[in-house]
Amino acid sequence: MKYPKLFEPVTMRGVTFANRIQRTSMVSGLATEDGQVTEDLKRRYQREAKGGVGAIVVEAAVIIPSKSPYNLRISSDDYVPGLVDLVKAIREANKETRIGVQIMQHLKLSRSGWRQRVEDFKTEELSKIVEDHVAAAKRALTAGFDFIELHMAHAYVLSSFLSRVNKRTDGYGGSLQNRMKLPVEVYLAVRRLVGEDFPLGVRINGEDFHVSGNTLAQSSKIGVKFAELGADYISVSAGSRFEDALTPPEGSPPDPMSGYSGHRMSPWFWWPDGVHVYLAEGVRDAVRAAGFATPIITAGKIREPQHAEKILEQEKADIIGLCRALLADPDWPVKAKEGREKDLVRCVACNWCLEADSRYEKVCCARWPEGMLNSPEPFSPSMARPGQIKKEYN
Numbered sequence: 066m067k068y069p070k071l072f073e074p075v076t077m078r079g080v081t082f083a084n085r086i087q088r089t090s091m092v093s094g095l096a097t098e099d100g101q102v103t104e105d106l107k108r109r110y111q112r113e114a115k116g117g118v119g120a121i122v123v124e125a126a127v128i129i130p131s132k133s134p135y136n137l138r139i140s141s142d143d144y145v146p147g148l149v150d151l152v153k154a155i156r157e158a159n160k161e162t163r164i165g166v167q168i169m170q171h172l173k174l175s176r177s178g179w180r181q182r183v184e185d186f187k188t189e190e191l192s193k194i195v196e197d198h199v200a201a202a203k204r205a206l207t208a209g210f211d212f213i214e215l216h217m218a219h220a221y222v223l224s225s226f227l228s229r230v231n232k233r234t235d236g237y238g239g240s241l242q243n244r245m246k247l248p249v250e251v252y253l254a255v256r257r258l259v260g261e262d263f264p265l266g267v268r269i270n271g272e273d274f275h276v277s278g279n280t281l282a283q284s285s286k287i288g289v290k291f292a293e294l295g296a297d298y299i300s301v302s303a304g305s306r307f308e309d310a311l312t313p314p315e316g317s318p319p320d321p322m323s324g325y326s327g328h329r330m331s332p333w334f335w336w337p338d339g340v341h342v343y344l345a346e347g348v349r350d351a352v353r354a355a356g357f358a359t360p361i362i363t364a365g366k367i368r369e370p371q372h373a374e375k376i377l378e379q380e381k382a383d384i385i386g387l388c389r390a391l392l393a394d395p396d397w398p399v400k401a402k403e404g405r406e407k408d409l410v411r412c413v414a415c416n417w418c419l420e421a422d423s424r425y426e427k428v429c430c431a432r433w434p435e436g437m438l439n440s441p442e443p444f445s446p447s448m449a450r451p452g453q454i455k456k457e458y459n
């Protein structure tokens with residue numbers, strides 16, 4: 066076996082993941098306008114499961130009523146039958162792949178440029194945020210997911226509570242201790258619901274990448290806190306904050322992906338491979354120093370199996386997150402396992418997928434043959450298009 070670390074199973078609370086590759090959460094735009102599961106959505110995840118990935122985190126499912134179209138929702142029991150079908154479909158494609166869902170509460174936005182801030186929530190409204198996470202987690206359990214991930218990264222409610230931008234004065238903002246209070250309450254309430262035998266992970270930002278945001282100095286302490294509380298993994302992402310978003314065009318809401326912070330979440334081709342690994346390593350070192358063995362996940366432009374293996378070998382992370390690399394080539398895991406690196410269709414980090422939303426399109430990969438909603442099966446470099454690299458950005 067060429068990549069023994071990458072294909073070493075890992076067990077969390079009795080649930081075994083066949084390898085160390087996790088497909089991190091990726092909004093697909095494949096849900097119906099009001100957030101229900103579709104056949105296209107099922108096919109997307111089935112295709113990825115078939116490629117041998119150890120775990121799939123199904124895209125951020127919205128836990129409160131939302132006006133944002135085509136985003137998967139878990140905000141009422143009406144969404145449960147669709148989610149049951151989704152889990153069944155993924156399991157049919159590969160019974161070994163463990164299936165999780167990321168649950169997320171967003172901050173509201175309006176075309177006038179207004180955006181909700183953590184200071185806008187009244188203290189008495191905070192318990193509703195906890196309850197909504199618990200209700201969503203309950204639906205995820207009913208749907209049959211193997212694990213749940215709490216979204217505490219990027220531009221959303223819980224990451225905004227964690228961030229240094231949170232200036233609330235009611236004990237839920239200001240100091241890091243206070244800023245962690247609501248995310249901790251959410252974690253503990255969801256843990257109470259799912260029990261001690263069910264994997265519950267958290268995704269945090271290793272760094273927010275704007276002047277008023279968190280850095281590794283805060284995120285490593287946040288990591289230690291969730292390790293202490295028994296989180297089953299800590300997935301370390303970065304960026305995608307509103308604070309340094311560019312001024313949007315008249316009549317458009319602010320876009321957290323537009324500024325430097327936004328550009329860091331899914332690093333573009335002008336960043337080196339593995340540009341966020343040091344963040345996972347920093348969180349991991351702090352968690353290990355505090356005496357916890359919690360698996361740490363890194364993601365961010367990891368494209369080569371050899372690179373992934375080295376990250377694990379050097380103990381910089383315990384699980385490799387692949388998002389765009391797996392969209393480009395869902396057979397990445399099986400090709401790596403069989404030593405067929407030359408057959409990999411590599412993500413070129415052009416972010417055609419990330420920008421689908423601004424083109425009012427479904428998320429797809431610019432390397433697939435034109436018009437496809439999934440990677441061909443089988444797929445090889447000779448069939449692939451070059452991607453959408455904008456030369457002027459180099």
Ligand SMILES: Cc1cc2nc3c(=O)[nH]c(=O)nc-3n(C[C@H](O)[C@H](O)[C@H](O)COP(=O)(O)O)c2cc1C
Nearest residue numbers: 089090091092125331364365366387388389418419
């Ligand atoms: C189209 C798209 C949608 C994404 N949606 C989510 C999401 O719903 N939740 C999340 O935590 N991260 C999301 N991400 C970030 C990825 O999970 C991942 O952290 C990032 O792309 C870096 O990994 P990669 O280089 O392997 O793509 C998204 C990324 C892309 C490109």
